[in-house]
Amino acid sequence: MKVIVAVKRVVDYNVKIRVKPDHTGVETTNVKMSMNPFDEIAVEEAIRLQESGKVEEVIAVSCGISQCQETIRTALAMGADRGILVECDVELQPLAVAKLLKAIVQNENPEIVIVGKQAIDDDSNQTGQMLAALLGWSQGTFASQIVLGEDSAKVTREVDGGLETVNLNIPAVFTTDLRLNEPRYASLPNIMKAKKKPIDILTPEQLGVDITPRLTTLRVNEPPVRQAGVMVESVTELVDKLKNEAKVI
Amino acid sequence: MTKKHQEIRDAVTQLCTHYPGEYWRNKDREEAYPSEFVEALTMAGFLGCLIPEKYGGSGLGLSEASAVMEEIQASGCNGGACHAQMYTMGTVLRHGSEDQKRMLLPGIARGDLRLQAFGVTEPTSGTDTSRIKTTAVKDGNNYRINGQKVWTSRIKYSDFMLLLARTQPREAGAKPHHGMSVFLIDIRNAEKNGLTIKPLRAMVNHATTEVFFDDLKVPASALVGEEGMGFRYILDGLNAERILIAAECVGDSRWFIERATTYAKEREVFDRPIGKNQGVQFPIARSYAETQAASLMVESAADLFDSGDSCGAEANMAKLLAADASWRAADMCLQTHGGFGFAEEYDVERKFRETRLYQVAPISTNLILSYIAEHVLGLPRSF
Ligand SMILES: Cc1cc2nc3c(=O)[nH]c(=O)nc-3n(C[C@H](O)[C@H](O)[C@H](O)COP(=O)(O)OP(=O)(O)OC[C@H]3O[C@@H](n4cnc5c(N)ncnc54)[C@H](O)[C@@H]3O)c2cc1C
Numbered sequence: 001m002k003v004i005v006a007v008k009r010v011v012d013y014n015v016k017i018r019v020k021p022d023h024t025g026v027e028t029t030n031v032k033m034s035m036n037p038f039d040e041i042a043v044e045e046a047i048r049l050q051e052s053g054k055v056e057e058v059i060a061v062s063c064g065i066s067q068c069q070e071t072i073r074t075a076l077a078m079g080a081d082r083g084i085l086v087e088c089d090v091e092l093q094p095l096a097v098a099k100l101l102k103a104i105v106q107n108e109n110p111e112i113v114i115v116g117k118q119a120i121d122d123d124s125n126q127t128g129q130m131l132a133a134l135l136g137w138s139q140g141t142f143a144s145q146i147v148l149g150e151d152s153a154k155v156t157r158e159v160d161g162g163l164e165t166v167n168l169n170i171p172a173v174f175t176t177d178l179r180l181n182e183p184r185y186a187s188l189p190n191i192m193k194a195k196k197k198p199i200d201i202l203t204p205e206q207l208g209v210d211i212t213p214r215l216t217t218l219r220v221n222e223p224p225v226r227q228a229g230v231m232v233e234s235v236t237e238l239v240d241k242l243k244n245e246a247k248v249i
Numbered sequence: 250m251t252k253k254h255q256e257i258r259d260a261v262t263q264l265c266t267h268y269p270g271e272y273w274r275n276k277d278r279e280e281a282y283p284s285e286f287v288e289a290l291t292m293a294g295f296l297g298c299l300i301p302e303k304y305g306g307s308g309l310g311l312s313e314a315s316a317v318m319e320e321i322q323a324s325g326c327n328g329g330a331c332h333a334q335m336y337t338m339g340t341v342l343r344h345g346s347e348d349q350k351r352m353l354l355p356g357i358a359r360g361d362l363r364l365q366a367f368g369v370t371e372p373t374s375g376t377d378t379s380r381i382k383t384t385a386v387k388d389g390n391n392y393r394i395n396g397q398k399v400w401t402s403r404i405k406y407s408d409f410m411l412l413l414a415r416t417q418p419r420e421a422g423a424k425p426h427h428g429m430s431v432f433l434i435d436i437r438n439a440e441k442n443g444l445t446i447k448p449l450r451a452m453v454n455h456a457t458t459e460v461f462f463d464d465l466k467v468p469a470s471a472l473v474g475e476e477g478m479g480f481r482y483i484l485d486g487l488n489a490e491r492i493l494i495a496a497e498c499v500g501d502s503r504w505f506i507e508r509a510t511t512y513a514k515e516r517e518v519f520d521r522p523i524g525k526n527q528g529v530q531f532p533i534a535r536s537y538a539e540t541q542a543a544s545l546m547v548e549s550a551a552d553l554f555d556s557g558d559s560c561g562a563e564a565n566m567a568k569l570l571a572a573d574a575s576w577r578a579a580d581m582c583l584q585t586h587g588g589f590g591f592a593e594e595y596d597v598e599r600k601f602r603e604t605r606l607y608q609v610a611p612i613s614t615n616l617i618l619s620y621i622a623e624h625v626l627g628l629p630r631s632f
Pocket of ligand 1: 366368375376401609612614615
């Protein structure tokens with residue numbers, strides 16, 4: 001079996017996000033970028049499937065600017081076998097990424113695609129579902145456990161109010177939730193090996209995919225600043241404030 | 250400024266995020282060894298960085314090793330717990346027998362053997378290494394070791410130690426540094442046979458000890474290289490140590506600058522962020538410039554070392570400049586934090602103590618200056 005994992009380059013989760021002065025987006029110059037944490041989980045899952053002997057090859061795919069190669073290298077250092085970058089400079093929306101991934105799936109013929117359930121920059125939570133629909137494949141979203149069989153998979157999903165277990169036919173798209181696994185650190189020997197692994201670079205044109213954005217961002221704002229708290233003298237005062245000022249009880 | 254080996258830096262930083270300030274504060278309070286952190290670094294192969302691939306390591310240079318150490322410190326962690334695991338083996342690698350290398354290096358690379366204790370300093374000889382009193386006397390197929398070392402760090406967390414001892418009296422050689430030898434000592438059984446280790450409580454949590462040798466018998470095969478050549482053997486190891494510690498200082502310095510900058514932007518006094526005052530800005534800016542300069546010196550010393558060129562002066566200067574930059578940055582960071590800098594929970598006072606060490610160890614500032622004066626500038630020898 002062959003697995004494709006999609007990896008996105010996003011602002012590192014430790015970075016304090018700042019909105020650009022012209023409100024067109026968030027500041028990304030001189031900001032630490034990393035692999036989307038949910039995608040790390042996707043890579044880890046793919047590597048574990050490979051280590052268990054069920055999968056022969058893991059391919060890491062990223063779409064975006066040239067620096068996304070660094071994100072692919074991270075996946076290669078974790079253990080993926082090779083990488084593909086679909087290089088383009090325009091802003092990519094979930095539908096465009098899903099179409100690009102579909103084109104790559106058609107070239108590579110994997111049985112499984114694993115993607116993060118969402119990216120921590122735009123929180124769209126759409127790419128995996130769109131890809132499954134475009135391919136006409138089964139989908140197991142928000143997976144917290146994946147048990148792979150011969151031509152089916154049992155996926156435990158984190159849904160509102162509990163866990164749901166579904167049986168899916170393969171080929172399938174999985175999207176990862178936080179509890180699926182704990183991604184490994186890239187070890188030094190693997191970082192060095194990753195430098196020698198191949199990354200193919202393609203363009204949307206070569207894949208015949210139209211990536212024109214369908215949505216326009218009007219304005220990006222900082223969330224409202226949190227108000228300072230107040231100390232209350234007594235329980236009575238607290239109850240009074242909750243009732244009359246905050247009007248929550 | 251873009252730095253070399255970004256992918257290695259990123260991986261180290263990621264590992265370090267699992268060991269936040271609280272972890273180090275607890276270890277510091279309990280004077281405990283950060284075993285979990287060291288284990289994670291070991292398992293991820295970072296400490297086997299300098300071991301050649303043929304012995305199972307990554308076969309990389311000091312340039313990459315420096316990147317590892319710098320990022321550990323810049324993340325607020327303390328590489329002092331294990332930096333020696335990287336470089337102590339260098340003496341064996343360069344001067345040891347094939348048997349010694351096979352016995353040791355693959356184990357270090359896999360992470361199941363530790364060689365991170367190095368006994369040079371003695372209580373009475375100070376920096377004047379030629380006056381060490383610990384002796385190793387040949388006795389048939391063995392050597393018998395007697396004497397005392399001080400500040401032998403990490404020996405409680407080592408399987409082997411490298412020891413410098415006299416095999417010939419100082420007066421008997423043509424030069425004071427002749428007649429010393431290096432031994433690779435298996436300490437796993439030695440504690441029952443004449444080796445005594447006493448922990449030394451110190452200003453920093455550095456797992457450091459006093460070590461006593463009371464007729465410790467070691468096999469002749471423990472000798473590294475030839476008898477009497479020990480001082481020369483440890484010299485290139487000392488250069489590696491200085492360069493790596495300089496890289497740690499650059500990392501510390503970056504941590505102090507980052508903390509000071511963040512705090513100066515956030516802390517408001519007199520209705521303005523303190524960082525709006527140039528009196529607060531300038532020391533941070535100066536620290537930044539000094540750190541960049543030191544970092545370039547470290548890089549160039551590491552490159553020289555890796556190309557096999559002599560780098561004594563550069564290694565010393567890198568250590569001097571980086572240790573000075575980090576110490577000034579520490580002071581600046583504490584000052585920027587005002588009273589809060591003294592609170593344990595900010596980690597500033599801990600890092601302040603930790604980076605202070607590098608003005609003294611592994612070589613004190615004055616001794617570097619005297620090296621530059623005498624050996625680089627040709628000024629008259631003073632001692
Ligand atoms: C926490 C810690 C860990 C250590 N770990 C190790 C270890 O693992 N292994 C090991 O072997 N050692 C270790 N050391 C020892 C360290 O390398 C020495 O402390 C250091 O080299 C200085 O030697 P000394 O303490 O004997 O100082 P001294 O030589 O007594 O010097 C005292 C002071 O006088 C100055 N001085 C001396 N002579 C001159 C001169 N001629 N001109 C100008 N100034 C001079 C020195 O610069 C210094 O400031 C450690 C030390 C510490 C504090």
